[in-house]
Amino acid sequence: xxxxxxxxxxxxxxxxxxxxxxxxxxxxxxxxxxxxxxxxxxxxxxxxxxxxxxxxxxxxxxxxxxxxxxxxxxxxxxxxxxxxxxxxxxxxxxxxxxxxxxxxxxxxxxxxxxxxxxxxxxxxxxxxxxxxxxxxxxxxxxxxxxxxxxxxxxxxxxxxxxxxxxxxxxxxxxxxxxxxxxxxxxxxxxxxxxxxxxxxxxxxxxxxxxxxxxxxxxxxxxxxxxxxxxxxxxxxxxxxxxxxxxxxxxxxxxxxxxxxxxxxxxxxxxxxxxxxxxxxxxxxxxxxxxxxxxxxxxxxxxxxxxxxxxxxxxxxxxxxxxxxxxxxxxxxxxxxxxxxxxxxxxxxxxxxxxxxx
Amino acid sequence: xxxxxxxxxxxxxxxxxxxxxxxxxxxxxxxxxxxxxxxxxxxxxxxxxxxxxxxxxxxxxxxxxxxxxxxxxxxxxxxxxxxxxxxxxxxxxxxxxxxxxxxxxxxxxxxxxxxxxxxxxxxxxxxxxxxxxxxxxxxxxxxxxxxxxxxxxxxxxxxxxxxxxxxxxxxxxxxxxxxxxxxxxxxxxxxxxxxxxxxxxxxxxxxxxxxxxxxxxxxxxxxxxxxxxxxxxxxxxxxxxxxxxxxxxxxxxxxxxxxxxxxxxxxxxxxxxxxxxxxxxxxxxxxxxxxxxxxxxxxxxxxxxxxxxxxxxxxxxxxxxxxxxxxxxxxxxxxxxxxxxxxxxxxxxxxxxxxxx
Numbered sequence: 001x002x003x004x005x006x007x008x009x010x011x012x013x014x015x016x017x018x019x020x021x022x023x024x025x026x027x028x029x030x031x032x033x034x035x036x037x038x039x040x041x042x043x044x045x046x047x048x049x050x051x052x053x054x055x056x057x058x059x060x061x062x063x064x065x066x067x068x069x070x071x072x073x074x075x076x077x078x079x080x081x082x083x084x085x086x087x088x089x090x091x092x093x094x095x096x097x098x099x100x101x102x103x104x105x106x107x108x109x110x111x112x113x114x115x116x117x118x119x120x121x122x123x124x125x126x127x128x129x130x131x132x133x134x135x136x137x138x139x140x141x142x143x144x145x146x147x148x149x150x151x152x153x154x155x156x157x158x159x160x161x162x163x164x165x166x167x168x169x170x171x172x173x174x175x176x177x178x179x180x181x182x183x184x185x186x187x188x189x190x191x192x193x194x195x196x197x198x199x200x201x202x203x204x205x206x207x208x209x210x211x212x213x214x215x216x217x218x219x220x221x222x223x224x225x226x227x228x229x230x231x232x233x234x235x236x237x238x239x240x241x242x243x244x245x246x247x248x249x250x251x252x253x254x255x256x257x258x259x260x261x262x263x264x265x266x267x268x269x270x271x272x273x274x275x276x277x278x279x280x281x282x283x284x285x286x287x288x289x290x291x292x293x294x295x296x297x298x299x300x301x302x303x304x305x306x307x308x309x310x311x312x313x314x315x316x317x318x319x320x321x322x323x324x325x326x327x328x329x330x331x332x333x334x335x336x337x338x339x340x341x342x343x344x345x346x347x348x349x350x351x352x353x354x355x356x357x
Numbered sequence: 358x359x360x361x362x363x364x365x366x367x368x369x370x371x372x373x374x375x376x377x378x379x380x381x382x383x384x385x386x387x388x389x390x391x392x393x394x395x396x397x398x399x400x401x402x403x404x405x406x407x408x409x410x411x412x413x414x415x416x417x418x419x420x421x422x423x424x425x426x427x428x429x430x431x432x433x434x435x436x437x438x439x440x441x442x443x444x445x446x447x448x449x450x451x452x453x454x455x456x457x458x459x460x461x462x463x464x465x466x467x468x469x470x471x472x473x474x475x476x477x478x479x480x481x482x483x484x485x486x487x488x489x490x491x492x493x494x495x496x497x498x499x500x501x502x503x504x505x506x507x508x509x510x511x512x513x514x515x516x517x518x519x520x521x522x523x524x525x526x527x528x529x530x531x532x533x534x535x536x537x538x539x540x541x542x543x544x545x546x547x548x549x550x551x552x553x554x555x556x557x558x559x560x561x562x563x564x565x566x567x568x569x570x571x572x573x574x575x576x577x578x579x580x581x582x583x584x585x586x587x588x589x590x591x592x593x594x595x596x597x598x599x600x601x602x603x604x605x606x607x608x609x610x611x612x613x614x615x616x617x618x619x620x621x622x623x624x625x626x627x628x629x630x631x632x633x634x635x636x637x638x639x640x641x642x643x644x645x646x647x648x649x650x651x652x653x654x655x656x657x658x659x660x661x662x663x664x665x666x667x668x669x670x671x672x673x674x675x676x677x678x679x680x681x682x683x684x685x686x687x688x689x690x691x692x693x694x695x696x697x698x699x700x701x702x703x704x705x706x707x708x709x710x711x712x713x714x
Contacts, residue, residue, distance in 0.1 A: 020672075297705050299691075299698065308688070313713045315377075315702050317691035322675075326688065331665070333681065333690060334656075334674035341656065345672050348654050356670045 004052040005133055005201065006108045008097040011041055011061040011069060011115035012084055016346040016357070017275050017339060020330035021307065024357050029116035030068050033279060035293070040273070041115045042072050047122055048113065049075075051129055058082055058101070059115070060093045083235065086242045090198075091218060091253040095211060095245075096238065099222040100229045102204045109136055110207070112200040118282070120269030128266035132201035135169040135262060142210060143201045144172070144255060146194025146263040147270045152184035155274055155339070157196035157251070160187075161263050172261040175251060194265045196251070197272075206260070214257040218245060275339035276323050280305045305336055330356055361409040362490055362558065363465045365454040368398055368418040368426060368472035369441055373703040373714070374632050374696060377687035378664065381714050386473035387425050390636060392650070397630070398472045399429055404479055405470065406432075408486055415439055415458070416472070417450045436587070442596045447555075448575060448610040449602045452568060453595065456579040457586045459561045466493055467564070469557040475639070477626030485623035489558035492526040492619060499567060500526070500558045501612060503551025503620040504627045509541035512631055512696070514553035514608070517544075518620050529618040532608060551622045553608070554629075563617070571614040575602060632696035633680050637662045662693055687713050 015028045022028040029041045038046065041059075048057060054075050061069050063083035070081060082096055094112055101108050111129060119125050132143045146159050157177050161170035175196065179187065187193035211219040221241045222229075228237035255261050271278055283291040283305075290301060294308035299317040308314045308326040316324065323336045330349065334341065349356040372385045379385040386398045395403065398416075405414060411432050418426050420440035427438060439453055451469055458465050468486060476482050489500045503516050514534050518527035532553065536544060544550035568576040578598045579586075585594035612618050628635055640648040640662075647658060651665035656674040665671045665683040673681065680693045687706065691698065706713040 295709060297702075297709070299701075312686050312688060313706055313709050314688045315691070315706060316689075317695055317698060317702075318679075319690065324688075324690065329669050331669060331671045331681075331683065331688065333676065334672070338674055341674060344656075345654075345674075349670055349672060352652060352654070352670050 003109060003133060004056055005111045005129075006101045006105070006204075007048045007052050007057045008094065008101075008110055008112045009041070009044055009048065009057065009059045009115050010090060010093055010112065011059050011065065012087060012093060013114075013116060014062075014087070015116065016342050018279070019342060019346050019349075019357065020327040020332050021325050023327070024354075025064075026068070027065075027116075028273065029114075030065070030072060033273065034118070034282070039072055040118070041069070044113060044115050044117070045073055045075075047119060047125065048111070050122065051111065051126060055080070058097050060084060060097050062087065079230070083238070084242060085239045087247070088242050088245050089247045090250040091215060091248045092242065092245045094200075094207070094250050095215075095218050095222055096241075098204050098207050098211075099226065102208060103226060103229050106205060108204045109133055110200075110202060110204055114198050114272075116273060117197070117199075118269075118271040118273050122268070124266065124268035128264055128268060129201065131168055132264050135264065136201045136203055136206070139203065140206050140209060140260045141202065142206060142255065142258055142261045143169070144261065144263050145197045145199040145201070146265045147197050148265050148267045149188050149193065149195050152181055152188045153195065154178055154181055154184050156272070158184075158187050158193045159196050159263050160193050161265070162192075169262050169264055172255075172263050175256050194263060195270075197270060200250070207254075210254045210258055210260070215248075215253045218253075221245060275337075275342075276305060276325075277337050277339060280323075280336060303336065360466060360490060361413055362468045362486075363458045363462070363561075364405045364409050364414045365451065365458075365467055365469045366398070366401055366405065366414065366416045366472045367447060367450055367469065368416050368422065369444060369450060370471075370473060371419075371444070372473065373699050375636070376699060376703050376706075376714065377684040377689050378682050380684070381711075382421075383425070384422075384473075385630065386471075387422070387429060390630065391475070391639065396429055397475070398426070401470060401472050401474070402430055402432075404476060404482065405468070407479065408468065408483060412437070415454050417441060417454050419444065440592065440595070441599065443599045444604070445599050445602055446604045447607040448572060448605045449599065451557075451564070451607050452572075452575045452579055452602075453598075455561050455564050455568075456583065459565060460583065460586050463562060465561045466490055467557075467559060467561055471555050471629075473630060474554070474556075475626075475628040475630050479625070481623065481625035485621055485625060486558065488525055489621050492621065493558045493560055493563070496560065497563050497566060497617045498559065499563060499612065499615055499618045501529070501618065501620050502554045502556040502558070503622045504554050505622050505624045506545050506550065506552050509538055509545045510552065511535055511538055511541050513629070515541075515544050515550045516553050516620050517550050518622070519549075526619050526621055529612075529620050532613045551620060552627075554627060557607070564611075567611045567615055567617070572605075572610045575610075578602060632694075632699075633662060633682075634694050634696060637680075637693060660693065 011029050032039050060082040066083050136143050160173045162173045225237040228234045288302040291305045296306045296314045301316050301319045304322045306324045321336050325332045368386050375385050389396050417439040423440050493500050517530040519530045582594040585591045645659040648662045653663045653671045658673050658676045661679045663681045678693050682689045
């Protein structure tokens with residue numbers, strides 16, 4: 001690879017979609033959800049260190065997860081783990097990392113990636129990133145990685161692209177948030193829609209220009225505090241900066257505003273692992289299409305995902321398309337495709353006690 | 358009441374029908390299944406001590422439950438708790454208690470009752486027992502308490518009775534084990550069938566005559582060992598006696614053989630509490646006909662019984678007619694009416710480890 005990008009891994013999520021397996025004190029990115037012996041954060045790091053040097057990797061996370069990141073990625077120096085005092089969504093998170101990198105190397109190219117996605121075809125991934133790095137060299141361009149859709153998924157955001165702007169790089173026409181099934185089918189058939197993966201490549205200078213243009217409040221805060229980045233006052237400055245900034249995603253704040261956004265459609269075995277169902281799809285099934293993790297006896301049960309602590313015996317009879325998960329002090333039994341109910345599950349569980357979430 | 362009968366409470370069962378709530382080391386009779394603060398054994402004792410003096414009560418149980426009986430019924434003297442070395446069914450259990458009582462009082466009338474049934478109308482129960490005691494005074498008569506059926510239950514044994522032999526005492530024509538639904542409906546309609554409650558009243562001399570006639574091996578063993586009953590060698594003798602005797606019920610061994618069997622049809626709010634479903638029927642329901650015991654949040658769930666340890670949160674979505682029980686190291690999720698599967702559940706759980714049953 002001709003040039004090593006800086007890498008920003010976003011690892012601040014407290015995703016509730018794998019609740020009760022994922023918990024406030026151990027969100028999805030810190031779990032070995034695939035049973036490979038490596039957590040999603042570790043798998044993301046392993047994948048990205050093939051693209052750049054480990055010393056160019058930054059992980060942004062909530063301050064409560066700092067120790068967890070250090071424990072799971074001992075290769076990282078303390079200063080490569082950026083602690084967020086509050087949850088302020090991706091626009092703020094990416095700004096923090098980018099202004100910091102800008103001070104180290106104003107010519108840097110940055111790859112931004114979530115910590116909790118799955119990519120199964122790493123060679124294809126690397127090739128796509130190489131293309132993105134080349135494309136990003138043109139000043140001002142903001143490149144997002146699009147995933148060629150293979151089903152009319154209603155849980156993802158879609159990106160529609162326009163004319164070809166170069167070798168496999170397309171100008172983005174519009175972003176569409178989670179569509180209904182009918183619309184999703186139209187997108188799938190039309191051929192000019194891809195899924196929004198939340199992975200980005202750009203020159204740090206292109207991004208900072210975009211902040212100045214579309215999110216001047218963010219630019220102002222970080223310009224004023226630039227002197228503290230990498231220095232003693234950084235953490236104090238960041239606490240103040242985060243308290244001033246709004247909770248807004250990079251998609252809303254910049255990508256949907258800018259006319260310099262390009263997409264690289266790719267296909268590298270991507271999943272956002274956004275639900276128990278998506279995890280179920282990836283796992284090995286028994287003869288009746290059940291995923292079994294733990295000490296389980298099934299009768300007349302099919303298409304179900306049963307995951308329990310190894311010490312416990314779980315006997316299940318007469319279920320089809322259910323999830324059963326026991327983690328610590330919570331047992332959840334629900335339809336395997338109940339992902340839209342999880343916010344409610346977690347909100348109501350919290351009312352019973354914060355130890356349950 | 359004109360005469361105080363001796364009372365034999367059979368408390369040796371290791372019933373698997375409430376598994377995993379009931380366990381080998383704490384079977385149903387030792388559980389407070391109704392949440393009244395008293396276990397079924399204690400409720401049975403409370404009910405029967407209204408009929409006789411506590412010092413005329415004997416509890417027969419497996420030797421492993423001796424301490425449990427003493428703990429739950431501290432009113433009893435050690436010698437009122439008869440320890441069985443092996444499970445040898447009701448014919449042997451009743452013989453042991455009866456020969457022991459015979460030695461104390463050969464004119465005794467005995468009431469035999471299971472420890473794990475429910476009776477809600479205790480006055481009616483006492484009246485029925487009074488009638489049975491009067492009826493049992495005629496030498497040779499073996500009286501069984503019949504329950505007037507209110508539904509075509511297929512889980513119980515039935516007793517068909519013949520001509521009236523006296524005030525509300527009927528001669529038994531035949532015993533029928535668990536019938537199919539069609540047959541059960543015929544029985545219900547015919548009016549001369551009652552459920553077999555497993556409660557008996559007789560003079561000890563009538564019963565011993567019956568053992569001599571129909572189960573001479575039992576009579577022989579206990580006649581030979583009579584000198585040890587109530588004396589030092591009792592426990593040693595019983596170990597030997599039980600090893601010699603067959604596993605056979607009093608119904609098969611005597612009641613179905615004798616032509617001196619009578620029944621008193623009664624109606625005192627009886628349930629054998631033979632399944633989770635029967636327990637469910639007795640309990641208070643929420644608006645969606647669920648029984649909830651524990652820290653539970655339900656969504657779209659009805660006609661279900663959820664019973665879990667109080668410390669745990671259980672979230673359930675989208676179930677109808679299910680049982681969920683977590684007890685210690687086992688979680689069971691099955692149809693609420695899956696009672697015919699429980700032998701299989703427990704047998705297979707045992708293969709996973711004897712700590713699970």
